[in-house]
Amino acid sequence: MPTTNKKLQMSTEDYENMLLGSYARWCESVTINTREYQKVIANAKINKWYLTEYAKCEAEFNSLTQRYEKLVTAEDFKRCYNNCTYKMFNLRPSALLQEIKKTPTVSSLKIHDVKISSLTFNQN
Numbered sequence: 001m002p003t004t005n006k007k008l009q010m011s012t013e014d015y016e017n018m019l020l021g022s023y024a025r026w027c028e029s030v031t032i033n034t035r036e037y038q039k040v041i042a043n044a045k046i047n048k049w050y051l052t053e054y055a056k057c058e059a060e061f062n063s064l065t066q067r068y069e070k071l072v073t074a075e076d077f078k079r080c081y082n083n084c085t086y087k088m089f090n091l092r093p094s095a096l097l098q099e100i101k102k103t104p105t106v107s108s109l110k111i112h113d114v115k116i117s118s119l120t121f122n123q124n
Helices: 014-027 033-040 042-068 076-089 094-101
Strands: 106-111 114-119
Touching: 014 033, 014 042, 014 076, 033 042, 033 094, 042 076, 042 094
Parallel strands: none
Antiparallel strands: 106 114
């Protein structure tokens, strides 16, 4: 059975670049600022989760296309692949993201000898 990149007529390097681009776009979709984005894209647990879920999408793609390998074009495969992998944008590992997105709280802050208490300060 041909690999996914063979079906899509892509080199291994192009395929890996496509996967990295997809991960980067997904990270953008689950964050609201640059700091969160950097934390999410660099997080090993989230990356592992993403690759596991992405592999499920690719397995679905391969299951759908295995009997048509000699009957359809690479463009048809790409459309099917996009439909299968686009589902990633509807998935989020909420527990892992909450670990990263926690806003630190401070019980009080002193500015020019004026104490401000009971506020949550975003330290991004």
